[in-house]
Amino acid sequence: MANKRRSHRPKMTIPLAIIAGLAPTAIHAADALQVNAGGPKVALARIGARMTGYNALTGTFSGSELMMGWAPLLVGALAHKAANRLGINRMLSSAGIPLIRI
Numbered sequence: 001m002a003n004k005r006r007s008h009r010p011k012m013t014i015p016l017a018i019i020a021g022l023a024p025t026a027i028h029a030a031d032a033l034q035v036n037a038g039g040p041k042v043a044l045a046r047i048g049a050r051m052t053g054y055n056a057l058t059g060t061f062s063g064s065e066l067m068m069g070w071a072p073l074l075v076g077a078l079a080h081k082a083a084n085r086l087g088i089n090r091m092l093s094s095a096g097i098p099l100i101r102i
Helices: 016-031 040-052 063-086 088-094
Strands: none
Touching: 016 040, 016 063, 040 063, 063 088
16 A cells, blocks of 8 residues: 555744854844943844844944854754754654754
């Protein structure tokens, strides 16, 4: 008999590797929220600078800021892709671990 694959409804998952790639940018922005460090305006400018390379406060473009934001995110995305190809995420799912994937 042929082995039939059952279709199932896709469930929401959280890719931890991609979230970890966003962590350096989030920490850099959170530093601006400390007492007397600039507040929300500076925090948003830091996020913008890391994701686009353009600093809205100074009006300058910085390629190094852009790479500090995107390099960890791309590494996390590649780790997530590798985990999918190696079957790690499928093993997590079949083990009954809800919501979390690499």
